[in-house]
Amino acid sequence: MKTKFFLLIVFILALVLRLWSLNNFPAGLNADEAAIGYNAYSLLKTGKDEFGHPWPINFQSFNDYKPGLYFYLVLPSVAIFGLNEWAVRFPSAILGTLTVVLVYFLAKQLFEKEKNNSLLALITVFLLAISPWHLHFSRGGWETNAATFFLVLGVYLFFLSFKKGIFLSLSAVSFVLSMLTYHSARVVAPLLVLGLVIFFRKNVFSLVNRKSLITAIFIGGIPFVILLLSMRGQAGVSRFAGVGIFADKGPLWRTNELRGQHSNPSSFFVKVIHNQYLEYGIQFLNNYLKHFSGNFLFISGDEIQRNKVPGMGQFLLAEIPFLVLGLFFLIKRKPIGWNVILYWLFVAPVASALTFQAPNAIRSLNMVVPLIIIMGYGLYRGFEWLKIRIPLVLYKSTIIFVILTLAWNFSYYLHQYYVHYPQVYPSAWEDGFRDLGKYLSLNQDKYGKIYITGKYDQPYILLAFFLKYPPNVFQKEAILTPRDQYGFSTVTQFGKYYFGEFDWAKIKVEPNALIVGTPEEIPNSAKIVERIYFKDGKTEAFRIAED
């Protein structure tokens, strides 16, 4: 009874932290979120995506073919709340909260033999509820967060299937759903399933279970075949070609450089010592290890502004001892699920290491689950260890000390997130387009052509989103450009809107045109009709000028 009460409190805490002022923080809306929202809106209105494909499984979007499940989760949300930031982010926040609840049951299941496993599970989910990493990606329309939810669900249902066979099918479906949600899950989910099957081969392949195993393969197989079919052609390869490790030419150059330093570059010995297979292997290993470095986890976090809060790592600094203790006790005591947790921890960053921007907090988000479980276990075990060794007064004051440290560290994070994040990285979330959309929808009739700067990522989709541009018109007008070096495309024109870099000297003579640019592009001498600021209120996002 008491446990349920505390679980409810943690649930409410998680929910509040994830929903509080969701449309204003993070400040702005990024291009991927806008694409999700606008495609969902387009599906609602016309039954086709922005480029006129009816009900796709992978959305073409910026030619990166985003896996589509999250779009469909946003669909009802857009139908209820309308096309705005809240609607795009709401499903992710809810799934994030549900992940917290699921991890409670998962941890309870994993540490079944522990004396007080519900307390242990409570500690774990409390840490997850306040985990900066999970919190950051629950707040925002991130597909990766939804994929993590399905992975956790899949693992939990797998454990349930030991008691009731039907859960095995549900588990299989859940894993496939995660693969339909995000690219990196397409690598991690099969690896995870493989590991689970190997660790629990006795349970999975037992005679009693045979019927449910066949059902699971059959039921999980149907969506899997759909997934495979959808990945034929461009959809399957385009993403990896753009951001995969082979898009990074560094190892190739390294090989050539080293070979060139030999007097006979094409001899057998040189080819064996310096070749691109080795260099790409080293690159992969290095990318992989970066996800486990303390600097990534606790000090500086991801390098990309959109994925990080200034001055924070992926976890709270105060959690370092929990991780060390957790690993120590996990290896020492070997509770039932210890091998699953460690295995999950090791496969979680594989997909992320296969791309060239490592370490990447988005693609490796599912690492947060094993790490938090280890931390929770460390905290719980650490106190159990202390309990019998020190006097009660000291024990209680240690608990208070730990709680105070965590509370201080977490409030520091909240402070950084709500106060400093929009100030330090004002442009990280492409803020300013909402105000621009408002201004343009009031004034667009006065002008024949409207030029929008290409300085920000994919401006077309953000504008279509905030103008609520009619999807049936957009489908006819929008044409994707050829791919750039990273494999992304964009749209340079729809209606009277033109996007891209422009030369001020040439463009200012154009009659009856409105020009929206950054402060660097439009000089102060121009006839500026409006300035739009970032959330910090100081930095200009846009200047709007007439001819």
Add this chain to the structure above:
Amino acid sequence: MKEKIFVLGLLILSLVLRAKLSLEFVSLSVIAEIAIFFFIYLIIRKFNLLLAEISLIFFAVSPWLIVLSPFLFSRGWLKINPVSPIVFVKNYFFLFSGDYLFYKGIWPIKLQSLNYQGMMYWTDIIFIILGLKEIFLKNKRFFEKFLLISLLIFPIPASLTGNLTLYPLLLSFPLIILSAKGALSLIKTPKFLTIILLANLYFLIRFLDLYFLHY
């Protein structure tokens, strides 16, 4: 007798690798380093003869110790910038990162080709993980306890001073002994050990090529 020849041979090998095949590079620093190897060998020998021998092999071929051998009495040790607590933690983590240990490292000499060599070999990851497992599970004896504690405290001087080129030399010894311990734990599965050692040999040749030929 056999043991004496083995040790002597390894000490000579250490000298040859550090002398870059010519006597002008033999300095007091190189000799001092080799003396330290011998000294450590004598200590470990009291606990485990086989471990001492493997450690000595690993000392002899370690890129870390080969490249840093001329710097034992260098003025670089005087370069000290006091750091803030957060930078201290950052430095501490950096010394244990894959970037430092295996991928690039930070070397005291500016040598283009060393950009592609970490302080240890990539195969050492396996040895280090196995070694950690060993000392985590069987840390009843003084030796294992000391190794564990030294792994935790030896990076402190480097992190405190912000001098990440020379001070981490302290850390190299416990890490290499740890990887030797990992290699020793594989001795019951000789096939697996041979495969890893062959891979290790490949990386050794690669390092020697990077260090000597690309100089």
